[in-house]
Amino acid sequence: ICAIAHVTAKTMPHEGAECRRGSAPSIHDPATKELSVVVPSYNEENRLPLMMDEALDYLEKRQKQDLSFTYEVIVVNDGSKDQTAKVAEEYCKKYGSDKVRVISLEKNRGKGGAVRTGVFSSRGKKILMADADGATKFADIEKVEEGLKNLQPWPKGMAISCGSRAHLEKDSIAKRSYFRTLLMYGFHFLVWFLCVKEIRDTQCGFKLLTREAALQTFSNLHIERWAFDVELLYIAQCLKIPIAEVAVNWTEIEGSKLVPFWSWLQMGRDLLFIRLRYMTGAWKLEAKKCN
DSSP: OHHHHHHTOOOOOOHHHHHOSTTOOOTTSOOOEEEEEEEEESSOTTTHHHHHHHHHHHHHHHHHHOTTOOEEEEEEEESOSSSHHHHHHHHHHHHOTTTEEEEEESSOOOHHHHHHHHHHTOOEEEEEEOOTTOOBOGGGHHHHHHHHHTTOSOGGGOOEEEEEOGGGHHHHHHHSOHHHHHHHHHHHHHIIIIIOSSOSOOOOSOEEEEHHHHHHHHTTOOOOSTTHHHHHHHHHHHTTOOEEEEEOOBOOOSOOOOOHHHHHHHHHHHHHHHHHHHHTTSSOOOOOOOO
8 A cells, every 4th residue: 555655646737837827926936915815716606695695795804904914815717617717807806906806727626636736825914724615614713823822932933723614413313314423523533634723623624824834834735626625735734834623603514515425535545545645655745935
């Protein structure tokens, strides 16, 4: 298994294609915004408007209260086959391209690949990952910001604050089938046993990173599908980046792209390969420098 993991290991996508398109912004450049919000979107024409309305309403009110607060929302259209790009472009027209940007990928790369693309094009001092379904209340950004603040002083400017649904686990179990509950516990065990031991909920799509932490983790990221969050946190632990886990309000929204059995199977395979590929040296961590 180690040999298969090593031989089949793929190198990371080249950053240049994602970061340096002419005068496009890059995470390697100095920050010019307080906050970047990266929203990976695949066939989200129906769910995206609710999330964007809530997020932009909050961000606009916050900017009016604090004139020094600046933000951008980056919607990464991950090869959608519906009208996701068109829906996102309407927000760009309404709020201006300085506040809302749309990046469209020709082919679907997976949630991790979409987030990575958005992060590499971000301009914020802090970068928030937020799901397009709006399952997490956007105002809870204040909770993850507080979690980030409590980690200070940040070593080399690096810190990560993760939204967490762990406090809701008992209620969710009551609504799940025994099979799905078994899959959930099996996945949690593999995450704990193979990769990340101190974070109870690695999969919540509401994570806030300092710019330096985002550069170091996403520059080393390989997984582009569902298990990318686990590799992200595994890299953070290896680099000794402090991580906070903060309870957030979360509601399950219909339309999930996660296929229970096959997605869990793929994630289980990815978890095993994450550990083996780093252990065998097929994947290595490299320090990156900001300009």
